[in-house]
Amino acid sequence: MSGNALRDLNTLPAPERKNDSSSKGNFTKPCNGNTIENIEEQQRKSLASVQINGGEAVNVGVEVANLEVxxxxxxxxxxLEDVDTCLKNLLPGLDSKDWILVVEALNNVRRLSIFHKERMHCILSDMTPLVVKSLKNPRSAVCKTAIMTATDIFNAYNNDLIDSLDPLLVQLLLKSSQDKRFVCEAAVRALEAMTTSVSPTLLLPKLQPYLKNRNPRIRAKASMCFSRSVPRLGAEGIKEYGIDKLIQVAASQLSDQLPESREAARSLLLELQNVYEKSHNLSTAVSEHPEIGSWEDFCLSKLSPLSAQAVLRVTTNLTREGLVIGS
Known part of the structure; x- marks a missing residue:
């Protein structure tokens, strides 16, 4: 991982003003593939009108352009009405210094992902770093639109994004861990789209380093993604990946600082227990391999005594709760 990515992960943005709406930013009309015109005219309207009073310039009113996104x-x-023109202008638009044009280009990426994903596939490797650039933008309208763009490209391209996933993942973990609620919620939805779109065999190794990040919020969001991804392996996939490896991951998160991490660990442990016990009960190899023991024996053999006790306490309680609810 690059030094820049590590610095990004270990430094959360300072809390931003909380007067942003969850559905509005600072932009104009929705974009539909056409270049926004008269931007300079809109900017000129925001200039204050002044009058001279005794040699002093006094502000008497400001006509501010009402820019909303x-x-x-x-x-x-x-x-889109003109896909060819949009594709031609897409990368320059994403790399523009004008944030209005960037937001328009991001929305066009979303449209292409939904309606013409095959046409955009050839520029995916060039486009993704520019989406990451917009994710870093301090302007909320650009940042949230970029997060929504990430959601759409995850849904469209699945495993094709794996080579570009690391910088996307870093930024989404950061945005999902900040204090600005409407940005945080959008980033969580993007991470959920990632866990349901990208193959868990490819995604889990990408997530695992962030489970040890020094920022507890990053660890919590990574834990939640990890816990959601594991069941998608299926029982055979979990056994192939290694229940012993997964139980060690879950046990390490069980004592984490934030409740989200601990809840994700409990969910993962229950999944692992179910897979282990079903495999144990159904396997004809048990009689041939008596060393294969109970879930308790398995935990004690793979974890330290303290970690094993914590895991068994959690899984026993969860199992009992499930039996009570099901009765």
């Missing part, structure tokens, strides 16, 4: 949900995005 509408964050359009994926299902409400419309198709």
């Amino acid at each position: 509408e964050y359009i949900e994926s299902e409400n995005l419309s198709d």
Whole structure:
């Protein structure tokens, strides 16, 4: 991982103003593939009008351009009118110094992901770093639109994003861990899209280093992603990946600082216990290999005594709760 990525992960942005709406930013109309015109005219309207009073310039009023952004949900995005022109202008738009054009280009990436993903596939490796650049943008309208873009490209391209995943993952973990609620919630949805779109065999090794990050919020979000990804392996995939490896990961998160990490660990442990016990009960190899013991024996053989006790206490309580609910 690069030094820049590590610095990003270990430094959360300072809390931002809380007067941002969850559905509005500082932008104009929704984009639909056409270049926004008269930007300079809009900027000129924001200049203050002044009058001279006794040799002093006095501010008598400001006509501020009413710039708002509408964050359009994926299902409400419309198709592009001119796909060829949009593709031609896409990368320059994403790399523009004008944030309005960047937001328009991001929304066009979303439209292409939904309606024309095959057409955009050839520029995916060039496009993704520019989306990451927008994720780092301090302007909320750009940042949140970039997060929504990440969600759509995860849903569209699945494992094709694996080579570009690390910088995306870093930024989404950061954004999901900050104090600005509407940005945080969008980033959590993007991470959920990642865990349901990218193969767990590819994703779990990417997530595992962040479980030990020194920032507890990063660890918590990574734990939640890890816990959601493991069941997608299926019983055979979990055994192939290694229940012993996974139980050690879960046990390490069980005593973590934040409750999200601990809850994710409990969920993962229950999944592992179910897989282990079903495999143990159904396997004909048990009689041939008496060393294969109970879940308790397994935990004691793979973990330190204290960790094993903590794991067994959790899984026993969860199992009992499940039996009570099911009775």
